[in-house]
Amino acid sequence: MHKTQDWPKQSPRLRRALLILIAFFAAILFGSRTVLSYYVDALWFQSLGYLDVFRRSLGIEWLVLAVFSVTxxxxxxxWFLALRRIHQADLPRDHAIMIGGQQVTLPVQSVLRFLGIVVSLAVAAMAGTVMMAEWPTLALYLYSPDAGRGVVDPVFNKPLNFYLFTLPAWQLLIGWLLILALIAGGIAILFLFLSGSNRTIAITPGNQRRFPIPLRGLSIALAFFLAVLAARVYISRFEQLFNDHTIFGGITYTDAHVTLVGMLVIALALMAGAAIAVYNAVSFPRLRLMLLALAPAVVCYFVFQLLGWYVGTFIVKPNQLMRERPYIAWNIELTRKAWGLDRIAQREFPAETTVEAADPANNQATLQNIRLWDWKALQDTLRQVQEIRTYYDFPDIDIDRYKLDGTMREVMLAARELNVDKLPDSSRNWINDKLIYTHGYGITMNPVNGFTPEGLPNLILKNMPVQSTVPGITVKRPQIYFGELTNTDVYVKTRQQEFDYPQGQANNLTSYEGSGGIPLGGPLRRILIAADRGDLTKVPFSDDITAQSRLLMRRNVRDRVEAIAPFLTYDFDPYVVVGDNGRLYWMMDAFTTSDTYPYSTHYPLNDAPINYMRNSVKVVIDAYDGTTSFYVFDPQDPIIAAYRRIFPSLFKDAATMPTDLRRHVRYPELLLKQQAAVYGLYHMTDPDVFYNREDLWTIASEVGMGESGEQQTQTLEPNFVLMKLPGETAAEFVEILPFTPANRNNMIGWIAGRSDGANYGTSIVYDFPKTKLVDGPMQIEARIDQNAQLSGQLTLWNQQGSHVRRGTLLVIPCGHALLYAEPIYLQAERSPMPELRLVVLALQDRLAYGPTFESAMSALFSGTASSLNAAPASAEQMPTALTAKPGSPVGSSRAALIAGAAQDLADYQRLTAEGKLGDAGQKLEQLKRKLDELNAHRD
Structure with missing residues (x-):
């Protein structure tokens, strides 16, 4: 016989004390880290002036956690207690199990009581945590504004606010209840299983033995589940407006006439089933009544599925366009509203092909700002000539417009950031990483088409300390404590001076003078901050850190804004701005998005489908002290209006943005790309044309260079251009993107997002005549490849120890024509620095090229012959106002040419002696080009 051992019994008081003790240590273990993190976060928000934002968001989060956890x-x-009461007569008091060959008796009811508490607490904690993460959905519902009530859907006549704020909250709440219903059903099944071994035998009148099944608890769980499921089916009717179909999005003819009615009937059938289950629970429970509770909904489901198949197959498909026409029209109208396409103006563009149509004399602002520096080529060049030290980097190139000598010019800027990962391993220690190497330094600025005689960028801002060649552009605070590569915490205002910039054999040192960051204060505060940031063994014991020292954390501008306002979507490309006060700022575009805009088609953004997008906010971050400001640029957006009600101190009006920064806001790249993708289909506003896809557009493609250096076809990126739009009188900063017909290479139109003055945020689409074939970027690329002289030269260069890099092909409207421009660079295999060798320009029926922009322009507009080694054209040959002015980026002096030729000759002789024939050939080519230019000057 097995030995029997009873489970040790505990007094209720001892058991309660044990639970309290476990809960206390769990709270200490898991809560101390959370409390510490909240403390440091509060200090960080306070340093930015957003402590009330932190308190409000934290208060909402914890309120949601508490409400849903407790509930x-x-x-x-x-439910545990109710089931235990229901099954009290059938539950065994003890249950024997075998452990190590010994029979152990478990007190079933005590264990159930303990499991009930533990399981309920665990599920409550998980449910509260999940709902806590969804606090913006609930907050938007509670603070939803009146804005947006003017837009109603055409099916249910519900206002826009219902879909943006109310429906998502309903979905969240019903999803929570549905999970609870499933768990309640599982618990009921568990009690049913446990009570099965202790059921009494009933003798029926026919002397048959029967084991009555206690179904009361399961019936109640079924009733709860069916009621919640009925609510879920009911609100799913509204979700049909978000469905994307093959041809269009939203409700179809079949949905309107069958599906919506069917879902309403099924919801009513589920409620009837819930009533049957409740009746079964209060009467003598029977299994057949539980099955009967499910039957109405199941029958209705199959009936309406069959009816929907019949309508779709025999009524809609034979006459699909006629049946679906009104629903297609609704989809077109509301998709255009959701993506802001209804704000786009539409104009005709003749796309003429002659030189006269380009009208160079009246489009000087456009021609003088054609971007010949490809941003990747410029980045590689700057890394060679302006990094100065290996631990600096230029993570990105930005394009903007500045007034230079009284003239608005398009320029390219790059922030010189400190990359601590590039520091030598021997110098990687806590003091260097946290106290000394704390910031980057300065920026570079160059005109988009400015080249020196050596093919390098003509820099307006350069070097360390920052030097400026234009009096109106100065940098007085060049230190970059907050940027795109500042991913580590640092401590400033310490006794240890910080590295500022290299100067000869020594280093220039500095100390932080700003007010940004968290003051470390006294010993206790210092210990708490150090514990949170993982510096507990360093900060409290460092002699360099004082009470006045400050912690700069979340210095990456993306991390910074996402920590302050995580409910916004941010553009992937922050850009640097030089203020009139000489300080550096970062500007970022922020968006509000939704996937519940009625009858709007979804498009992917960051791997998530959305069907509504607004560029509602511009964020400005001071690169020196980290001050972060959020400016609302679209107050009509109902989502940002709701967030302003939640966080009134976080957002500022656009009118309060400083004037010098307002001049640099721009139409966001991300928004233009999304709108262009939607516009390619939804520019067709006629349902018949839309249905047949008669005029489908796509974003144009070009030949680009992949990551491994090979040429490949890729979609054009938006291009910023300082130009005079057709029909306008003044030049403005716009972002353009060309369209081609689907599966074709010829161009059909282009879109321009405007950035200046009163036109900010508006956009225009220019349509080409459908009776005219206009070359697209791929066709111009093919014309370049088919030119015998160009093709031969490019092949030759690729065989001389170097390779050819083709820049982005730009499509620039000029007058009533299109001007195509592509820079071509030559890069030695042993040198990562590309050098501009050719500029290719084209009109619809003319292709010209030259080693300089002036020579290519002369060949295109003045009729001179294109040449790979031509000298710059004389003033008489050049179009009006295109000649280089003294000191202009494209000008060169005779003395510079002579000095450059002498250096090329010396380099040629040296490389030949070293046997580096490929590099020597390049120097010989450069020497020949300079001699040709000198001959032209002599003539």
Whole structure:
């Protein structure tokens, strides 16, 4: 016989004390880290002036956690107690199990009580945590504004606010209840299983033995589940407006006439089933009544599925366009509203082909700002000539417009940031990483088409300390403590001076003078901050850190804004701005998005489908002290209006943005790309044309260079251009993107997002005549490849120890024509620095090229012959106002040419002696080009 051992019994008081002790240590273990993190976060928000934002968001989060955790626990534990009461007569008091060959008796009811508490607490904690993460959905529902009530959907006549704010909250709440219903059903099945071994035998009149099944608890769980499921089916009717179909999005003819009615009937059938289950629970429970509770909904489901198949197959498909026409029209109208396409103006563009149509004399602002520096080529060049030290980097190139000598010019800027990962391993220690190497330094600025005689960028801002060649552009605070590569915490205002910039054999040192960051204060505060940031063994014991020292954390501008306002979507490309006060700022575009705009088609953004997008906010971050400001640029957006009600101190009006910064706001790249993708289909506003896809557009493609250096076809990126739009009188900063017909290479139109003055945020689409074939970027690329002289030269260069890099092909409207421009660079295999060798320009029926922009322009507009080694054209040959002015980026002096030729000759002789024939050939080519230019000057 097995030995029997009873489970040790505990007094209720001892058991309660044990639970309290476990809960206390769990709170200490898991809560101390959370409390510490909240403390440091509060200090960080306070340093930015957003402590009330932190308090409000934290208060909402914890309120949601508390409400749903407590409610979930009360529901589940109350359900445990109710089931135990229902099954009290059938539950065994003890249950024997075998452990190590010994029979152990478990007190079933005590264990159930303990499991009820533990399971309820665990599920409550998980439910509260999940709902806590969804606090923006609930907050938007509670603070939803009146804005947006003017837009109603055409099916249910519900206002826009219902879909943006109310429906997502309903979905969240019903999803929570549905999970609870499933868990409640599982618990009921568990009790049913446990009570099965202790059921009494009933003798029926026919002397048949029967084991009555206690179904009361399961019937109640079924009733709860069916009621919640009925609510879920009911609100799913509204979700049909978000469905994307093959041809269009939203409700179809079949949905309107069958599906919506069917879902309403099924919801009513589920409620009827819930009533049957409740009746079964209060009467003598029977299994057949539980099955009967499910039957109405199941029958209705199959009936309406069959009816929907019949309508779709025999009524809609034979006459699909006629049946679906009104629903297609609704989809077109509301998709255009959701993506802001209804704000786009539409104009005709003749796309003429002659030189006269380009009208160079009246489009000087456009021609003088054609971007010949490809941003990747410029980045590689700057890394060679302006990094100065290996631990600096230029992570990105930005394009903007500045007034130079009284003339607005398009320029390219690059921030010189400190990359601590590039520091030598021997110098990687806590003091260097946290106290000394704390910031980057300065920026570079160059005109988009400015080249020196050596093919390098003509820099307006350069070097360390920052030097400026234009009096109106100065940098007085060049230190970059907050940027795109500042991914580590640093401590400033310490006794240890910080590295500022290299100067000869020594280093220039500095100390932080700003007010940004968290003051470390006294010993206790210092210990708490150090514990949170992982510096507990360093900060409290460092002699360099004082009470006045400051912690700069979340210095990456993306991390910074996402920590302050995580509910916004941010553009991937922050850009640097030089203020009139000489300080550096970062500007970022922020968006509000939704996937519940009625009858709007979804498009992917960051791997998530959305069907509504607004560029509602511009964020400005001071690169020196980290001050972060959020400016609202689209107050009509209902989502940002709701967030302004939640966080009134976070957002500022656009009118309060400083004037010098307002001049540099721009139409966001991300928004233009999304709108262009949608516009390619939804520019067709006629349902018949839309249905047949008669005029489908796509974003144009070009030949680009992949990551491994090979040429490949890729979609054009938006291009910023300082130009005079057709029909306008003044030049403005716009972002353009060309369209081609689907599966074709010829161009059909282009879109321009405007950035200046009163036109900011508006956009225009220019349509080409459908009776005219206009070359697209791929066709111009093919014309370049088919030119015998160009093709031969490019092949030759690729065989001389170097390779050819082709820049982005730009498509620039000029007058009533299109001007195509592509820079071509030559890069030695042993040198990562590309050098501009050719500029290719084209009109619809003319292709010209030259080693300089002036020579290519002369060949295109003045009729001179294109040449790979031509000298710059004389003033008489050049179009009006295109000649280089003294000191202009494209000018060169005779003395510079002579000095350059002498250096090329010396380099040629040296490289030949070293046997580096490929590099020597390049120097010989450069020497020949300079001699040709000198001959032209002599003539």
């Amino acid at each position: 979930t626990f009360l529901i589940l534990y109350g």
